Amino acid sequence: MKNILILGGTGFVGAHVCEKLVREGWRVTVLTRRRSNAQHLLPLPSTTVLEVDVHDEAALTRALTGQDAVVNLVAILHGTQESFDKAHVALPQKLARACVAVGIEQVVHISALGADALQPQSAPSMYLRSKGQGEAVLMQAAIGAGADHGKHAGFELTILRPSVIFGADDKFINLFAKLQKIFPVMPLAGADARFQPVWVEDVATAVVRSLARVGASDAKTPRIIEVCGPDVFTLKELVQLSAQLSGVCEGLGRPVIALPRWLGQIQAAMMELAPGQPLMSRDNLDSMQIDNVATGKLPGLSSLGITPSALRPIAQDYLEQNQPSYGLTGIRLRSHH
Template sequence: MKKILILGGTGFLGRHVCEKLTRLQWRVSVPTRRESNARDIQMLPALEVVTANVHDEATLTRLVAGHDAVVNLVAILHGSQEAFDKAHVQLPQKLARACAATGVQRVIHVSAIGADTRNPNGAPSMYMRSKGHGEVALHQPGLALTVLRPSVIFGVGDSFLNMFVQLQKIFPVMPLAGSHALFQPVWVEDVAQAIVHCLQDAHTSATVGHTFEACGPDIFTLKQLVQMAGHFAGINQGQGRPVIPLPDSLGRLQASLMALVPGEPLMSRDNLASMTVPNIASGNLPGLEALGITPASLEAVGPTYLGPTSGGWGLRSHLTLKRKTAGRF
């Protein structure tokens, strides 16, 4: 029975990965600062939740020891330069040292479309620069590393399309910064399955040492995605709210004002900077098909969880959705 340590296992993608691995009857360890964060995965068999701070290097090294592989899913979308550096650069650096100290070689690292290991500082945003530096940190001798670079991930419990649905329930129109930005959204189930596929491979497999672009089959503008979310959710009799594209200057102002609102911002200026680069596959790297996965389309999956009669947000709703949609994709 394999033992897998999942950093970020209580997050959106992490919950789906945990569910798949426990169905394989593998032992899964998920560290979290607060046990309450793990309420959606605590019921999974052979899964252990450990209260721990993975940013403490001594603690991380103890956690890594005794596992067959580590999956790093830790990521943030908003924050200061220091916050991005801590989550996306320093943690991979600590993970590389922890693996070297404990003899653990297999690492699956989830990065992001647009990350560049050749010129990380050339990226337009703090987020993208930190993602590139994070990949560089893990390219170390002795590590059997596989990197996945997904586009925006959708599915039950996502904070992307669901956010646009909630906003359209409140506001009669949708002023939108970055409306022409391009995305190639990918289903969370497909990304989770890609991680499992890589973990099932031996150290000498074709996935080791490679980077895969995890994207869906279709490319959309941000405006189209907002409109589709409203349509799927049945808002305004299925038409969604009118979307008003904002010029760059007003978009930056909107993002700056949103950053002042207490709590997690809906959009930041750094997000806008990231969107100046298309969030789509480059075509220079293998995709999900190289892992035996035919990616599902947003138009097939979106209505099943965004629709007005869909079940909810958590893993339990996800399991219900899987039963309803079995064999459709």
């Protein structure tokens, strides 16, 4: 049984990754700032939860000792330049040094579609620029660049670049459905931005197959895989689809009003002022200046033997479950009419 360390394992994608790894026979260790964040992972067999600050390099190095592989899922969608750099650049730097120090064999890093390790500064947003820089750091470490690390030089590296990820617990399709139940109209910034949504289960399978080196021709060459679903949607189409599948206005949804970019920037700036995580930030809008779809220049899920799942039937299933008309309650409601 191999040992694997998961960074960011308590989140939406992380829970699915942990479950699949346990099923594949891995012994999983999840690092988290607060053990209370990992309550949903505790019932999993052969899973250990450790309270560790992953940004503490000494603590991270200690946690890596005795592990065979690492999956890094740590990411933020909103923040300042400083917070993006901390999560997406400084952490991969610390992780790379720690992996080399203790002789980790494999690293799987979850990045983002639109990131560019070769020209990170060419990306339109702080988010994507920092993601590209993080990729570059890990790629240099993987090939043992810039230092004599002796027998521990480098590690096998797979970088996965997903489009937007959907699933039963997502904060994407579910969010649009909820908003349409509240607001009479949907003013939408970035309405024409294009996405290629990918199912969380396919992303988790991609992590497992990457660790098994499925489709890898040369173990020592870092590889980048674009993780996308089979269909491309505009943001407006995704909002309309969420309404249709969740039965808002009998499936018709609310009117969606596409905002010009300048007005979208104002809307996003206002959202940033609200307490908690903003629904959309100006940096999110900057990211949407480039299409969030596969370039076709890199391997996709098929290189891992995965046929990507379509959004519509899966989203329909979990959005219908949130409706009053679903299940036994729905049967009772209908019986009274």
